[in-house]
Amino acid sequence: MKTPFIIDDRELGSFKVNRRVFTDPEILRQERVKIFDRTWIYAAHESELKAPGAFCARTVAGRPVIVVRGDDGKVRVFLNTCTHRGVPVCRTASGAAHTFRCPYHGWTFSNQGRLIGLPQADAYSDALNRDDLALASPPRVEIYRGFIFISFNPDIEPLVEYLKDAKDYLDLVCDQSEGGMEVIAGTHFYCTRANWKLVIENNIDLYHVATVHKRYFDYSISAGGDSNTLRRSGRGIDLHNGHAAVESTPPAGGRMVAYWGPPFPESMRSDIELRRRRIEERFGRERADQMTQYNRNLVLFPNLIINDAISVVIRSSFPISEDYVEITAWALAGADESAEDRRTRIDSFLTFLGPGGFGTPDDTELLESCQRAFANKEVAWSDISKGAKREHPRHDDELQIRAFWRRWNELMTVGE
Amino acid sequence: MLRHEIEDFLFAEAALLDDWRLDDWLALLTDDVTYVVPATDARDADPSTALSIISDDAKRLRARAEQLLGKHAWAENPPSRTRRLITNVRIRRADTTTIEVTANFAVYRFRGDVAETFVGRYEYTLVRRADGLKIQVRKAILDLEALRPHGKLSIIL
Numbered sequence: 001m002k003t004p005f006i007i008d009d010r011e012l013g014s015f016k017v018n019r020r021v022f023t024d025p026e027i028l029r030q031e032r033v034k035i036f037d038r039t040w041i042y043a044a045h046e047s048e049l050k051a052p053g054a055f056c057a058r059t060v061a062g063r064p065v066i067v068v069r070g071d072d073g074k075v076r077v078f079l080n081t082c083t084h085r086g087v088p089v090c091r092t093a094s095g096a097a098h099t100f101r102c103p104y105h106g107w108t109f110s111n112q113g114r115l116i117g118l119p120q121a122d123a124y125s126d127a128l129n130r131d132d133l134a135l136a137s138p139p140r141v142e143i144y145r146g147f148i149f150i151s152f153n154p155d156i157e158p159l160v161e162y163l164k165d166a167k168d169y170l171d172l173v174c175d176q177s178e179g180g181m182e183v184i185a186g187t188h189f190y191c192t193r194a195n196w197k198l199v200i201e202n203n204i205d206l207y208h209v210a211t212v213h214k215r216y217f218d219y220s221i222s223a224g225g226d227s228n229t230l231r232r233s234g235r236g237i238d239l240h241n242g243h244a245a246v247e248s249t250p251p252a253g254g255r256m257v258a259y260w261g262p263p264f265p266e267s268m269r270s271d272i273e274l275r276r277r278r279i280e281e282r283f284g285r286e287r288a289d290q291m292t293q294y295n296r297n298l299v300l301f302p303n304l305i306i307n308d309a310i311s312v313v314i315r316s317s318f319p320i321s322e323d324y325v326e327i328t329a330w331a332l333a334g335a336d337e338s339a340e341d342r343r344t345r346i347d348s349f350l351t352f353l354g355p356g357g358f359g360t361p362d363d364t365e366l367l368e369s370c371q372r373a374f375a376n377k378e379v380a381w382s383d384i385s386k387g388a389k390r391e392h393p394r395h396d397d398e399l400q401i402r403a404f405w406r407r408w409n410e411l412m413t414v415g416e
Numbered sequence: 417m418l419r420h421e422i423e424d425f426l427f428a429e430a431a432l433l434d435d436w437r438l439d440d441w442l443a444l445l446t447d448d449v450t451y452v453v454p455a456t457d458a459r460d461a462d463p464s465t466a467l468s469i470i471s472d473d474a475k476r477l478r479a480r481a482e483q484l485l486g487k488h489a490w491a492e493n494p495p496s497r498t499r500r501l502i503t504n505v506r507i508r509r510a511d512t513t514t515i516e517v518t519a520n521f522a523v524y525r526f527r528g529d530v531a532e533t534f535v536g537r538y539e540y541t542l543v544r545r546a547d548g549l550k551i552q553v554r555k556a557i558l559d560l561e562a563l564r565p566h567g568k569l570s571i572i573l
Binding site: 094190191214218362 | 457
């Protein structure tokens with residue numbers, strides 16, 4: 001019998017993941033088909049496309065795509081390949097354009113995808129159908145509150161249904177500013193020499209923070225932070241469909257939305273109080289508490305991370321090989337926040353996050369060393385059992401990681 | 417010769433970093449030093465309005481150096497080997513107290529069977545103090561399009 005990918009013994013309270021899921025290139029090949037081509041995949045944020053003509057070109061689920069706001073104001077996603085012979089029609093990462101002209105034979109497409117220019121068009125017979133030769137789109141494109149997703153599965157459920165309980169957690173981010181949220185300039189393009197799922201696990205694993213991130217907490221306590229920051233309470237949450245989150249409080253490092261912390265300037269206290277009151281007016285006491293007093297790390301299955309803690313980060317990642325994942329991260333901010341708030345938000349972000357922060361590089365280091373040590377095939381299983389028998393699993397238990405794995409296993413073994 | 421003096425200073429600084437003599441390196445910084453590594457897609461942006469890779473004030477930069485000498489900066493424990501090549505040193509502006517300098521760099525890093533290279537341009541603002549030249553602004557602008565395959569920037573560039 002084939003060794004299973006996971007052993008999920010609820011009665012015993014034991015959950016194990018077979019390490020070949022991190023090392024076998026054949027499993028990655030299947031993941032591309034059974035996961036990345038079957039689910040909703042984040043492509044871009046609407047705020048990256050403010051004016052008509054604004055576009056960004058990036059690789060999503062292995063495909064070079066263009067995300068563009070057409071002259072008609074509508075956001076579309078196109079597969080970045082000329083319908084004539086295949087050359088990408090957009091060759092810069094971002095900008096503004098009314099048209100995309102293929103550099104090979106000069107076929108030209110409007111920013112709404114229509115084929116509008118064709119050198120020597122009179123040489124073609126009536127068989128040439130310009131409608132058929134418009135830029136192609138992924139089978140499905142949907143937007144939830146500014147988050148643009150695509151899917152290569154034409155039969156997938158609508159995005160809002162797909163999000164299940166994660167929708168509410170996205171709302172907790174989107175509702176933080178009355179002026180809407182925007183991606184700010186400056187992108188972190190980096191990678192980890194490890195399997196992509198290790199990065200996902202790590203993001204909703206709060207068990208590791210006291211050991212891996214000691215230097216960050218030492219710094220934050222020396223900067224006036226609450227020394228109780230590691231004695232938080234919280235919970236791990238299965239948001240269904242593989243989406244999962246951890247939520248914990250108190251947020252000792254402060255939350256830009258409306259919770260003052262020692263890294264923030266003293267002068268921000270009164271603004272933060274006002275913001276807190278305003279949020280309470282808009283959403284009620286309970287929701288305001290959740291929005292302002294809890295830090296959250298969220299995974300939207302399969303590969304989107306939205307962390308709403310010392311700062312808000314959007315992080316998308318795509319496997320290049322079984323032991324290498326490309327990561328792109330953006331900072332999300334209130335579109336109408338003051339210059340001081342923006343500066344403080346960026347400062348908070350960079351203290352921990354990103355390839356030069358006091359946190360992320362150490363995660364990267366440890367995930368890469370896991371991957372190397374998986375060469376010890378004799379140790380075949382990783383353990384993800386923490387909190388399995390607890391009635392209310394905590395934020396530093398592993399219920400949320402198991403939620404990811406259960407969905408992953410379901411999709412990978414479908415039809416078996 | 418001013419450029420000679422500046423080159424000596426930059427080469428000595430590079431040697432301190434390559435030798436992991438970070439305590440001595442910290443003594444080269446002013447109390448209001450800033451250290452910035454801009455994002456690779458926003459190299460000219462203002463670090464107070466755009467996300468950088470690193471944007472340290474004096475306090476965070478000192479903590480960064482001290483952590484690198486401690487046990488818990490896992491990404492540099494054990495420490496990597498580095499070698500900094502600094503060339504094309506140009507004095508862009510100078511008066512009696514302040515000197516603005518640009519230079520090209522290639523920083524090689526070796527660790528755990530991985531070799532990686534960081535290439536780019538420095539922008540320095542140096543100031544003359546009673547005890548010698550000090551660094552007030554230190555900006556390392558990467559030519560890389562992404563931190564790939566590097567994955568992280570755990571050394572001081």
